[in-house]
Amino acid sequence: MKQAFLPLLSLSILVTLAAPLHAEPTDPLEVRPTLVEPQVSLPTNLVTVPVVNPGEYFVPPLVDDIPDDKTGDMIRWGRNIFVNTQKYAPRYAGNGLNCVSCHLSEGRQPYAAPLWSAYPIYPIQRNKTKTVVTFPQRIQDCFKYSLDGIAPTVDAPEMDALVTYAKWLSTAAPVGVVLPGRGFASIKKTHDPSPIEGEIIYKSRCALCHGENGEGQKNRDGVGYMFPPLWGTDSFNRAAGLNKVKTAAQFIKANMPLGAGYTLNDDESLDVAAYMWIHFRPDDPRKSFFMNRFAPKPGGAN
Amino acid sequence: MSPAEIKHTLAGRFFPFTEWLPMLDADTIRSDVWAGVAAGILILPQAIALATMAGLPPEVGLYTSIFPIFVSALFGSSWHVLSGPNTSISVMVATIVGAYASIGTPDWIMYTLTLTFIAGAIQLLFGILRLGAVFNYFSHTVMVAIVTGVGVIIIVQQIGNFFGMTVNPGEPVEDTLYSIFFRIPDANWWAASLGILTVGSGMFVKRFFPKLPYIIVAVIVGMLGGWLLDLLFGSGNINVDKLGYLSLEALPLSAPDFSPTNFYEAAEGLIMGGFIIAFLGLMQSAVIARAMAVRSGQHVDIDQEVIGQGLSNIAGSFLTCFPSCGSFNRSASNIDMGGRTPLVGIVSAIVLALLVVFASPVIAQMPLSVMAGILFLVGAALIKVKDIRTLLSVRGEARISFLLVCFTTVYGGLQWGVLLGIAVSIIAYMRAVSRPEFDVLFENEAEQYMPEGVDDATVVQLSGSLFFGSTHTVERALADIARDDQRGKPLIIAGELIDNMDDAGVATLAQEARKRKEAGNGLILWLRDHNLDELLKRNGLFTLLGTGNIHYAT
Numbered sequence: 001m002k003q004a005f006l007p008l009l010s011l012s013i014l015v016t017l018a019a020p021l022h023a024e025p026t027d028p029l030e031v032r033p034t035l036v037e038p039q040v041s042l043p044t045n046l047v048t049v050p051v052v053n054p055g056e057y058f059v060p061p062l063v064d065d066i067p068d069d070k071t072g073d074m075i076r077w078g079r080n081i082f083v084n085t086q087k088y089a090p091r092y093a094g095n096g097l098n099c100v101s102c103h104l105s106e107g108r109q110p111y112a113a114p115l116w117s118a119y120p121i122y123p124i125q126r127n128k129t130k131t132v133v134t135f136p137q138r139i140q141d142c143f144k145y146s147l148d149g150i151a152p153t154v155d156a157p158e159m160d161a162l163v164t165y166a167k168w169l170s171t172a173a174p175v176g177v178v179l180p181g182r183g184f185a186s187i188k189k190t191h192d193p194s195p196i197e198g199e200i201i202y203k204s205r206c207a208l209c210h211g212e213n214g215e216g217q218k219n220r221d222g223v224g225y226m227f228p229p230l231w232g233t234d235s236f237n238r239a240a241g242l243n244k245v246k247t248a249a250q251f252i253k254a255n256m257p258l259g260a261g262y263t264l265n266d267d268e269s270l271d272v273a274a275y276m277w278i279h280f281r282p283d284d285p286r287k288s289f290f291m292n293r294f295a296p297k298p299g300g301a302n
Numbered sequence: 303m304s305p306a307e308i309k310h311t312l313a314g315r316f317f318p319f320t321e322w323l324p325m326l327d328a329d330t331i332r333s334d335v336w337a338g339v340a341a342g343i344l345i346l347p348q349a350i351a352l353a354t355m356a357g358l359p360p361e362v363g364l365y366t367s368i369f370p371i372f373v374s375a376l377f378g379s380s381w382h383v384l385s386g387p388n389t390s391i392s393v394m395v396a397t398i399v400g401a402y403a404s405i406g407t408p409d410w411i412m413y414t415l416t417l418t419f420i421a422g423a424i425q426l427l428f429g430i431l432r433l434g435a436v437f438n439y440f441s442h443t444v445m446v447a448i449v450t451g452v453g454v455i456i457i458v459q460q461i462g463n464f465f466g467m468t469v470n471p472g473e474p475v476e477d478t479l480y481s482i483f484f485r486i487p488d489a490n491w492w493a494a495s496l497g498i499l500t501v502g503s504g505m506f507v508k509r510f511f512p513k514l515p516y517i518i519v520a521v522i523v524g525m526l527g528g529w530l531l532d533l534l535f536g537s538g539n540i541n542v543d544k545l546g547y548l549s550l551e552a553l554p555l556s557a558p559d560f561s562p563t564n565f566y567e568a569a570e571g572l573i574m575g576g577f578i579i580a581f582l583g584l585m586q587s588a589v590i591a592r593a594m595a596v597r598s599g600q601h602v603d604i605d606q607e608v609i610g611q612g613l614s615n616i617a618g619s620f621l622t623c624f625p626s627c628g629s630f631n632r633s634a635s636n637i638d639m640g641g642r643t644p645l646v647g648i649v650s651a652i653v654l655a656l657l658v659v660f661a662s663p664v665i666a667q668m669p670l671s672v673m674a675g676i677l678f679l680v681g682a683a684l685i686k687v688k689d690i691r692t693l694l695s696v697r698g699e700a701r702i703s704f705l706l707v708c709f710t711t712v713y714g715g716l717q718w719g720v721l722l723g724i725a726v727s728i729i730a731y732m733r734a735v736s737r738p739e740f741d742v743l744f745e746n747e748a749e750q751y752m753p754e755g756v757d758d759a760t761v762v763q764l765s766g767s768l769f770f771g772s773t774h775t776v777e778r779a780l781a782d783i784a785r786d787d788q789r790g791k792p793l794i795i796a797g798e799l800i801d802n803m804d805d806a807g808v809a810t811l812a813q814e815a816r817k818r819k820e821a822g823n824g825l826i827l828w829l830r831d832h833n834l835d836e837l838l839k840r841n842g843l844f845t846l847l848g849t850g851n852i853h854y855a856t
Contacts, residue, residue, distance in 0.1 A: 070403075070409065073407070073408070073409065074404070074407065077408060090547060090549045091359070091360075091545075091547055091549070092546050092547075093547070094547070144537075144538055145538070149546070149547070150544045150545070150547070150666060150667075151543070152546070153468065153543045153670070154468055155468050155471075156406065157404065157405060157406025157407050157410070158406075160404065160407075161407070239538060284538070285532075285536050285537040285538030285539075286536050286538035286539050287536045287538075288533060288534050288535055288536050289533045289534070291536075
């Protein structure tokens with residue numbers, strides 16, 4: 001008995017020491033659970049949070065690392081609002097979208113306007129408003145335009161929760177530095193985008209999830225969307241960033257179809273974006289009722 | 303009492319609604335339903351505004367205007383009091399819970415529910431122990447002072463919303479005003495104009511059309527103004543903060559949280575706060591119930607009313623409500639509208655729920671500055687200038703206690719105002735009862751008390767209570783009289799108006815009698831009846847004075 005013990009011990013020590021040397025290379029698509037419960041049957045990789053190779057993009061902390069105190073409660077609340085705005089902030093959402101409809105992977109995905117690239121650089125001057133805006137003011141614009149709703153006040157508790165979540169996602173990110181992965185992917189426009197081309201691409205590549213008429217796909221319980229509507233009354237309004245053909249194309253290029261980003265080229269992305277743009281969506285709140293009826297639709301210029 | 307009667311009162315005690323249910327006939331139901339519809343519409347803006355004051359989502363205010371009303375309508379005593387959210391209590395909740403959670407967070411709601419339960423349990427205890435009468439002793443002056451303080455707090459808190467800007471919460475009044483003064487250039491004048499429109503239309507209607515519910519008119523005018531601005535200039539340009547879409551659940555089940563992790567750190571403050579809120583709620587409910595009883599002629603059992611309030615708060619804590627109590631303006635308008643039974647409360651709750659469900663998209667567009675304007679009107683209505691002027695014109699006690707309590711409420715916080723108010727009430731009460739009245743009688747008045755054989759005597763009429771608290775005053779008065787007559791004459795105490803006496807009081811009389819005896823004169827006591835004989839005998843006053851020197855008026 002005692003004689004067999006020593007070789008076993010030395011073997012186990014050897015294995016422990018040798019293990020790191022033979023470790024597998026890091027899987028670029030590490031599977032992590034998300035808050036989103038699949039409501040329709042999907043291949044698993046569509047509801048995972050992809051992790052890029054270390055060093056390429058900033059990596060926000062794990063969900064399991066949320067501290068277990070009041071700050072943690074606030075972070076969890078902010079994350080809930082972010083992922084399921086319809087349930088946790090129904091007071092402010094005017095359409096069927098959630099924050100996570102555009103800020104994919106709970107706001108972590110590079111080139112899907114990740115929160116960790118935004119929080120550290122605010123306050124900053126925005127071209128849209130021509131003024132310096134703070135981070136809560138920027139979130140207000142999201143609610144007003146992209147969620148076509150009513151902005152929470154800058155001191156609203158929901159706002160505090162969202163800011164706390166963004167701050168937590170930016171843990172250890174450098175302040176004031178434009179990080180790679182910020183905003184959307186860059187795009188080169190080589191021809192005038194054609195909605196006719198876009199319709200063909202849309203029907204073949206996008207309509208499966210977003211519907212023939214861009215109506216999206218609801219969860220099976222009928223509450224909220226699994227795949228967000230792209231136009232119509234339940235989608236973002238004319239003042240949202242994604243109503244601009246170029247911005248929408250930048251988003252589409254890097255992220256669409258979901259889980260298969262960069263499969264459309266620049267021209268195809270622009271065509272799809274143009275096809276989205278020509279459809280009806282709610283009024284621009286920055287213009288009066290009459291200007292919305294008679295003035296040209298914004299967002300198509302660039 | 304016959305067995306049938308006992309059964310009747312038992313049913314009345316545990317199920318007070320059995321007393322008014324048989325009253326419902328077609329006519330009563332019709333008038334009650336109309337009064338209920340009016341009450342349901344009337345509470346909507348206040349429910350939302352008061353929930354915001356308490357730092358809670360507006361939905362909680364609506365739940366508080368729905369569920370507790372059912373319970374207190376069924377278990378309260380008064381047929382006309384309508385419960386619901388209350389201004390002072392909203393401010394109080396924010397003050398108490400503010401120490402333990404960030405405003406509006408789920409933690410905040412959790413602590414509020416616990417607070418509601420504690421307040422309800424304390425109220426229920428008060429009712430079961432039949433301590434409702436305590437609230438009759440709460441001084442009117444203090445009540446006016448606290449309510450005035452709440453009015454000031456509300457107005458100051460809402461100045462930021464009124465001008466469409468964010469102010470630091472929880473600053474002293476003068477700091478808020480000072481910072482507002484310098485930030486006026488940053489104000490959102492679109493929002494401010496809507497607020498001014500609301501306040502202006504409210505005041506106009508109140509002044510020239512007193513029949514109309516001015517709060518409702520002000521809300522409608524303000525919201526129409528906001529809608530017009532959106533239409534003409536675009537909501538994205540005018541940037542007026544708005545309320546947002548409300549989503550009610552049919553049964554918003556919740557529970558007070560007494561788990562160690564959440565409750566222990568806040569236990570002290572919550573229990574203390576629960577007591578203050580219970581007291582504050584009952585004080586107002588009792589005052590309202592009494593006022594309504596005077597107007598309607600119904601006999602109100604204060605203890606039953608207290609039980610009803612307690613039960614409604616306990617039930618509220620399981621249905622996402624913050625503490626509620628009787629509401630004065632709603633109850634008064636209920637009587638004006640011709641409400642006769644608590645059916646009004648039940649109808650108003652149902653109407654409110656329907657209104658929120660079907661008018662939600664309209665209510666969502668209510669600008670916060672309009673809501674601030676409403677709260678300005680509510681707060682201004684709490685500051686009753688006429689009452690305050692009367693109180694301030696009175697020299698002495700009333701003026702001092704009013705200023706003290708009002709100042710403490712505004713600067714120290716409502717909870718200290720209430721505690722100080724309770725103390726001031728007790729002190730004022732003690733001072734009042736501990737000062738029995740002394741009147742020296744002369745001529746004819748004096749002679750009627752002189753028994754045969756006494757020609758010259760000092761006659762003093764003593765009225766009030768002669769107890770441990772008042773002996774000091776009595777001793778001083780007797781000493782004054784002794785200095786005057788050098789104890790050269792017998793002293794006659796005409797005490798038919800003495801309500802009650804205790805051992806200490808008798809001892810004071812005995813001491814004086816002994817001194818008079820040493821000086822060679824007696825003390826003659828007049829009493830109303832034989833009720834106090836036992837006490838006097840026990841303390842040996844009969845032997846000291848001599849039985850012949852105690853006379854009875856009857």
